[in-house]
Amino acid sequence: MSYDALFQPGRIGTLELRNRVVKSPNSSATANMDGTISRRTVDHYRRFGEGGVGLIMTEYTYVDDDASKAIHNQPGMSRHEHIAGWGWLVDEVHATGAKIGLQLAHGGRQKFLGxxxxxxASDSSWDYVEAVAGVIPQPVTVAEIDEIVAAFGAAALRAWKARFDLVEVHAGHGYLITNFLSPHTNSRTDEYGGSFENRSRILIRIIDAIRAAVPREFPLSVxxxxxxYEPDGIPIEETVRLCRLLEEHGVDVLHASGGHHATMEWEVSPWFNSRAPxxxxxxxxxxEVSIPVIGSGSLVSPEVANEIIxxxxxxxxxxxxAMLADPDWTRKAAENRPLEIVPCIRCNDGCLHRGVDKGRSVGCSVNPTVAEEGRFPLVPAxxxxxxxxxxxxxAGLRNAALLSDRGHRVRLFEAGELGGMLAHARGSTVKQDIAALAEHLVHEVERRDIDVVRAWATAVDLVASGVDTVVLATGAPLREPDFPISGPIPVTHAAQVRAQAPLSGRIVVIGGGLQGCETSLRIAEMGDTVVTVxxxxxSLLTGDEVVYDVMKLPQFMDRAGVRVRTGARATAVTPEGVAVVAGGATEIVAADTVVLALGRTAAPRELADALIAAGVDxxxxxxxxxxxxxYDAVHTAFFTARLI
Structure with a gap:
């Protein structure tokens, strides 16, 4: 399959682009504390250009030194001193053949620094930010609005001086401008609140200020x-009106996304939400407009992206x-190598949960080199x-491929199904991203000179073969139940539930961690089921889970019709169903099939100990x-491969 539509030249105003692929803004948190650009920031963005993308949009950049900075190590364009660093970054990106745009933003009530x-716009607080330091928003005064408008105009002029190809105003995702646009966060009674015209006034003033500050041929995006996605928020009809108005005021392209941070399942769609939401x-x-539109939001595969164009x-x-996962996404798609693309699994684990949310720079579960571009090369052994x-x-699949790339002679032992714990995702719509990763990892081993041995490995055989080094990627055993199982009801483990053999009837899933919750969604999509967790x-998801799963996955389970019984301890599987103790009383939850989702236990050490005793590395x-x-599987596989 080819993706020809993606690789037609494109145009935004006077700007010509080599293809239709745009790198969307993601916070990297690699700038210096004063908002100036670091070597890491330059390397990070240059890497996307080397990957073949047409236009790179930088992460949101603050425009003033008052309240617009939202996050740690965020880049700024609030002062003349910021221009030089940005100019350095622009030149390095241009050297790759890509174009680059600067996104300007004011954090508004989503000032994560707290x-x-x-x-x-109003004193409407988001509890997540308020919990940081107990600070609630102050409604900006009209005089402060004038200053903010001027700050956007001045920052745009600095972007032009730094020789950016485009400037973009961030008017979405719950930051300051959205705080004005949305009735959900705007309760003002002056000329900036109430009617659509009033709520959109600040954005139109900002657009006019930028158009007055920079040459007309300098493209402007919003x-x-x-x-x-708030019930009392921005209706689509107002967005359509706004887009017409923006075109009238000189905007050259509309960059469409959705949601805000309180509705993160739409802003940064997780694995259990649909693609292209x-x-x-x-x-x-x-x-309704004659200017081009950039579509965004979980367009993770070339098939999805190409079809949109x-x-x-x-x-x-x-x-x-998707480009954090694989900065060569564009080049691989252009060369019709889709299975070589490292797929984004939309887990929000490396980039957010263990990355920016922890005060670190951005990371990625499937790409350990994000924000460390060039610092961990895989050199020949x-x-x-x-x-x-x-x-x-x-872990084993990724490690074997990397070891092969370094020039080692690699044998991979696996008696079961390649893909391990990821194999359950194949054929499931709700787990399509994990299924894509499993397919990619297997493909990467199969296209290399790696001997795949479909058998269990023993210490005796390995030592006898004269092996130099053994990497154990045997996974962790599934936890077995501590209660009796009797009767004719089929009992299976969550990892064995497959779309290819759909379940039906009353399904009881024992265990409300991530494994149990994701399994309940997979079963619910099979159709003729009534699922109870x-x-x-x-409460559900009380372990070491990704916070976005904890916040939103139960809502999706509820939409899918999954029933949830918390505070209920399973004590037996009987011929009638699952016996549970809840509130001191025992009852039976009727079941036609029981699925165990009890997590995993620590892996046994026998094989490792025997090999070490025999002197094997x-x-x-x-x-x-x-x-x-x-995240743990891929990262340990990567860094271990560099050491052997």
Whole structure:
């Protein structure tokens, strides 16, 4: 399959682009504390240009030194001194053949630093930020609005001086401008509140200020949410009106997204949400304007992205997390190598949960070199070794491919299904991103000179083969139940539930951690099922889970019709169903099939100990080292491969 639509030249105003692929803004948190550009920032953005993208949009950049900075190590364009660093970055990106735009923003009530002052349209607070330091937003005064408008205009002029190809105003995702646009966060009674005309006034003033500050041929973009997905928020009809108004005031392209941080399932769509969730919205206004539209939001695969361009849904596609996962996404798609693209799994683990949310720079579960571009090269090994990788799950597959690339002679032992714990996702719509990763990892091993041995590895055989190094990627065993099972009701483990053999009837899932919750969604999509999750604790997802799963996955389970029994401890599987104790009383939850989702236990050490005793160099990775997620599997595989 080819993706020809993606690789037609494109135009935004006077700006010509080599293709229709845009790198969407993602916070990298690699700038210096004063907002100036660091070497890491330059390397980070240059890497996307080297990957073949047409236009790179930088992360949101603050415009003043009052309240617009939202996050740690955010870049700024609030002062003349910021221009030089940005100019350096622009030149390095241009050397790759890509174009680059600067996104300007004011944090508004989403000032994650939590420090005063927090300025917004009204005093409507987001509890997540308020919890940081107890600071609630102050409504900006009209005089302060004048200063903010001027700051955007001045920052845009600095962007032009730094020789950016385009400037973009962030008017979505719950930042200051959205705080004005949305009735959900705007309760003002002056000329900036109430009617649509009043709520959009600040944005139009900012657009006019930028148009007055920079040459007309300098393209201007607006990033907006098709809606904030709040019941009392921005209706799509107002977004359509706004887009017409923006075109009238000189905007050259509309960059469509959706949601805000309180509705993160739309702003940074997780694995359990659909792909391209905002398409319905941008198609509402695309035919109402004559300027191009950039569609964004979980356009993770070349098939999805190409179809959007080919069908005329949008003129450009914008990908953020997908390019963190693989900065060569564009080049591989252009060369018709889709299975070589490292797929974004939309886990929000490396980029947010363990990355920016922890005060670190951005990371990625499937790409350990994000924000460290060039610092961890995979160089050829000084001496090629005979290496055995035991286990064909995500850690073992990735590790084997990397070891092969370094020049080692690699054998991979796996008696079961390649893909390991990821194999359950194949054929499931709700787990399509994980299924894509499993397919990619297997493909990467199959296209290399790696001997895949479909058998269990024993210490005796490995030692006898004269192996130099063994990497154990055997995973972690599934936890077995501590209660009796009797009767005819089929009992299976969550990892064995497959779309290819759909379940039906009354399904009881024992365990309300991530495994149990994701399994309940997979079963619910099979159709003729009534799914109940039984969890002994008082709430779901109480382990070391990604915060976005904890916040939003139960809502999606509820929409899918999954029933939840918390505070209910399973004590037996009987011929009638699952016996549970809740509130001191025992009852039976009727079941036709029982699914165990009890998590995993620590991996046994026998094989490792035997090999070490025989003098073999042994490395343990993935869940064999410590039960974890995809992030842990891929990262331990990568860094271990560099050491052998």
């Amino acid at each position: 420090t005063a002052p927090i300025k917004s 990033r907006l949410s098709v809606t904030d 905002h398409r319905w919205g941008w198609e509402k206004f695309r035919t 080919e069908s005329g849904s949008a003129e450009f596609v914008s990908l953020g997390r 000084t001496v090629g070794k005979d290496v055995v990788v035991v286990g064909g799950g995500p 039984v969890e002994q604790r008082d 042994v490395h343990i990775i993935g869940s064999a080292l410590r039960p974890g997620r995809v």
